[in-house]
Amino acid sequence: MTTTAEYTKPLPTLTDDNRPFWDACRDKRLSMQQCDGCGHIRFPINHICPRCLSEKFHWQTLSGRGTVFSYIVFHQVYNKAFAQDVPYNVALVQLEEGPRLYSNVVGVPNDAVKVGDSLEVVFDAVTPEITLPRFRLAG
């Protein structure tokens, strides 16, 4: 996917809570909040730890390695910005440090990806401000 001035797909709304995540992505790092109270690494981004309710945390750079937890392919166009992309995949990614997130597996045909496959993060600068973490199959 290329960087153009006409990027029309949904973009994150930057807030004080999520800006460190997106700044790290632009710096080609996958970074999530780790609780200073209980050590839990959490995602989605949250101002408080859902395990121990501590408000103290730091941003922890993760390995970017994970596996395909579940995997689906969109054929229906729900948002016209994706009309040129269908069929496109979305993977539920299990990161090796524990958290899960949705992303896309790039670089291979949709039918080349199976649940359980190993993944590693890649970074896709879709606008000057926003770089999306996506994944490729890891050897």
Added chain:
Amino acid sequence: MHPMRDKIAVAGVGASPQGKFPGATPITLATTAFKRALDDCGLKKEQIDGILTMPGTTSPEGALNYLRFGEAVGINPRYTGSKNMGGGTAGALLHEAAMAVHCGFANYVACVFGDTAATGGNKFNRASGWGDSWGIWGFMAAAANSAITASRHMALYGTTSRQLGEIAVACRRHASMNPEAVMRTPITIEDHQASRFIVEPLHLLDCCLISDGAVCVIVTSAERAKDLRQPLVTIAGMGQAYTTENMEREDWWYVPHQKMAVADAYAMAGVGPRDIDVAQLYDNFTSSVLVWFEHAGFCKVGEAGSFVEGGRIQLGGELPINTAGGNLSESYMEGWLHLVEGVRQMRGQCGERQVQGAEVCLVTGRGQALNCANATILKKG
């Protein structure tokens, strides 16, 4: 014994016509359903002292829907409110009505839902997460969450798309026996397989309809219901459970709260899966029904795929489900018609689709991004 077991009745049920009705509004359809439910049980509207509503996806007043409905039918209730848990709302409001009656907050509670989703233009195109989160990667619409469940169930247990098709075929066959159903032409597994993908592995025929319509059920005590027009149908058991965490729960995809909701309903009713004669299982997508079989104990974890084969879940089989056609083929009333059909089966009023001798019915509901679940055991008499 649970103090509410068999003490509360679903005395009246009513539904508006189902389909697509340009010009209708959720309120116009809801008042039709309400009047039909009154006629069904012989109550006068002056006797209704409780109103619980679910706003439709197209109801402009949202959480104030109860005020709009009450104004439309000229009732100033002792107890009221609106709740929206998507497909988990019908059961949740039924249970709330039962609690209100049991605790004396109201004597006759009308639970009402009306929507014009077919006409009203809900395109279900928002990201399936809070705020703008997952749409960034193209993850959106209700089908996506259920496709995540289907994909992982297939990968772990070898479940196939053809097995999901068995559920769609059963619902359609049952709808073909229901004059009120929107989709009545029988389908085959081959039709299911040939239908286009929506969110793979889910085909078009794995997905529910989008419908205009309304439903009303009237709840009162079993004692009061005995004086009304219809054969007595009581609530033997109720259960609810919720998983609010999505990404934080590794087993979220498997909707673990559904098992808890059914277990609570079984415990309250003093029954188990072998006692269930007929089931109305929430079917926004076929994969949702698949996991209900496992959570309700009809088969073991991972075995629902083979369980649904061979006509077992069709009328004449061991466990007929969604005997009016369900969300998949009757009409997408977000599970409200599942309650209506459950009540009618327990009354013995279902004509050619009646499960002969049925005395215990399980009705389930689920809603939002797999988060909300409930179960109700209805009993004849």
